[in-house]
Amino acid sequence: MTTTQPVIEIDHLRKSYGAKRAVVDVSLSVEEGEIFGILGPNGSGKTTTVECVSGLRHRDGGSVRVLGADPQTHRDAVRAQVGVQLQEAELPAKLTVREALALYASFYPDPADWRELVDVLGLGTSLGTRFGKLSGGQQQRLSIALALVGNPRIAILDELTTGLDPAARRETWDLVESVRDRGVTVVLVTHFMQEAERLCDRLAVIDAGEVVAIDTPGGLVERLDTRQELRFRPSRPFDDALLTDLDPVDSLLRRGGEVHVSGSGDVLGAVVTALARAGIVAEGLRVQQPSLDDAFLAMVGHAAAATATGTTPKEQS
Numbered sequence: 001m002t003t004t005q006p007v008i009e010i011d012h013l014r015k016s017y018g019a020k021r022a023v024v025d026v027s028l029s030v031e032e033g034e035i036f037g038i039l040g041p042n043g044s045g046k047t048t049t050v051e052c053v054s055g056l057r058h059r060d061g062g063s064v065r066v067l068g069a070d071p072q073t074h075r076d077a078v079r080a081q082v083g084v085q086l087q088e089a090e091l092p093a094k095l096t097v098r099e100a101l102a103l104y105a106s107f108y109p110d111p112a113d114w115r116e117l118v119d120v121l122g123l124g125t126s127l128g129t130r131f132g133k134l135s136g137g138q139q140q141r142l143s144i145a146l147a148l149v150g151n152p153r154i155a156i157l158d159e160l161t162t163g164l165d166p167a168a169r170r171e172t173w174d175l176v177e178s179v180r181d182r183g184v185t186v187v188l189v190t191h192f193m194q195e196a197e198r199l200c201d202r203l204a205v206i207d208a209g210e211v212v213a214i215d216t217p218g219g220l221v222e223r224l225d226t227r228q229e230l231r232f233r234p235s236r237p238f239d240d241a242l243l244t245d246l247d248p249v250d251s252l253l254r255r256g257g258e259v260h261v262s263g264s265g266d267v268l269g270a271v272v273t274a275l276a277r278a279g280i281v282a283e284g285l286r287v288q289q290p291s292l293d294d295a296f297l298a299m300v301g302h303a304a305a306a307t308a309t310g311t312t313p314k315e316q317s
């Protein structure tokens, strides 16, 4: 990514539904050409945030600028530049893929050639198929095509892969990358850690309506305490003190023939050096590094993150 021009700027956004404070304080900016992720547990305010960006909802406070315009007061201008694929977007079951594309293209002053989109998105053989007969994966492809048919500069994709099997999810990730490669800035709302890690240049982590961190996936992981765990089988017995006396080492456990050492800082360097000096080889040495999952758990807490890891796919409500 070479450009650093913000195309979306959100400053202290607030939005409540009656007494429910859905977005409490969200500030972020999205740069041109990036895939920007909004990651958070269910109900954390992600969809409300992107709805305020796309002009589908009125905010209560704060400011939003999309390509310099306020989506609330310049809704048509913003909607001509922003393609939105929203969660649970349902089309009439009898509408064919071709009809849906032609209809959506007619809404825009300068639409993309939908025939080309169909090729890129692999919908060519489904043009005559009715929406109600498409598989989940094909429906997602169509919803991406519909988000792009207006030739937008920004595409907002909300929970794109929820409900897809792993193969279809991976295919959809490739599609999102191809969208970015066409020069479109992508805002990706997700609660799947793996998806965020694979696709996003930067991420905002949102919890209970507030931004808790904005960084690259790698940067979020680095914010964690740099705790490491090493596991190995020593080539000969040794006293725990050989390693527990080392500054970076906090604890040592023995499990079967394996030694587990954890600590922070340069645990690996300290342990390997001490073992080498004692003439011990660390066989099968493995280092456990923190993951984006761990970073997310640390930021939004256990209960929320259990859903966010995607181990239990969320039911759409």
Ligand SMILES: Nc1ncnc2c1ncn2[C@@H]1O[C@H](COP(=O)(O)OP(=O)(O)OP(=O)(O)O)[C@@H](O)[C@H]1O
Pocket (backbone or CB within 6 Å): 017, 020, 021, 022, 023, 040, 041, 042, 043, 044, 045, 046, 047, 048, 049, 087, 191
């Ligand atoms: N139209 C609405 N009326 C009342 N409450 C709403 C409405 N839309 C959302 N909410 C509530 O606002 C909060 C934030 O919802 P929102 O959909 O923005 O979060 P989200 O992070 O996108 O969640 P999810 O991942 O479940 O879609 C939730 O508690 C939700 O129940």
